Amino acid sequence: MEKEKIYSAVEEYCRRMGVDRAQWRPRAALIDMDGTLIDSMAAHSLAWKRLSDELGLDARRDEFYLYEGMTGRATIRLLYKRAKGYEPADSECDELYSRKTSYFNEMPKVPAIPGAARMLGLLIERNITRVLVTGSKQLSNLDRLDSDFPWAFPHDKRITATDVSNGKPHPEPYLKGMALAQVTPVESLVIENAPLGVESGRASGAFVMAVTTGPIPGETLANAGADLVFSSMEELADALPLILPD
C-alpha cells in the first residue's frame, strides 16, 4: 500500500479523534485471533454448518463469516431465533457450542496466517504491548498461540469470550483489552479480519487496521469502519513501520 494512503488514514483518524498528529503514538495492539492470526474460518464455518444442519437451523455455510467475532452463545441464539422463533438458555447454548468446538477439533490443524508472525515480531521489536481479543473460547486454538507465536501474547494479556458480557460488534472486548494494556483508545491499534470485529474496534475508538483473509470483500471492512484495509497480513506488516514510533 502506498505511503500516502497510510499517512492520510492516520491524519483522518487523528482529526476524527481530536488528537495532534505529531503527538500520536500507538502503545498497544489489540489483535483478533480467528482469520487474523490463524486461518481457521473455513473450518469454523464447516463446523457451524454441520451443527446447524443437525439441528434443522437452515443456515448457509458462508453466513458464518459474517458472524465472526460474535460469541458462540450469540451465534446460537441468532440461528434459533431465526429458524424456530426462540432463544435457547445459556446452558443449552454452551452445550451446543461444545459440540461445534468438537466438530472443529476433528478437522486437520489449521495453518497460521502468512505474515502474522512477522507482524507480531515488528510489534515486539518496538515494544508495543500485544493483547489478544477474541470472541472465541476454543482452548485448542488459544493454546497453540504459545507454540505458533512464542512471546507474542502473555497469558495476562488475553480477552476471550469468557471475559465479556457483550461480544463484538459491541466495543466491550476491545475496551477491556485497552484496560489490560493500560492504554487509552487513541493509543491503540486494532488488527481485525471480520466486519463485526472492525465495528467493535471502531466503536472502541482505536485505529483499526483490517485485513482480508477470507471471502469477505475489503469494501465490507471499510464500510464497517476500518481506517485501513489490507489485502493480506504481509501487506499489513509492511505498513506497520510507517505507523509505529521508532
Ligand code: MG
Ligand atoms: Mg477474526
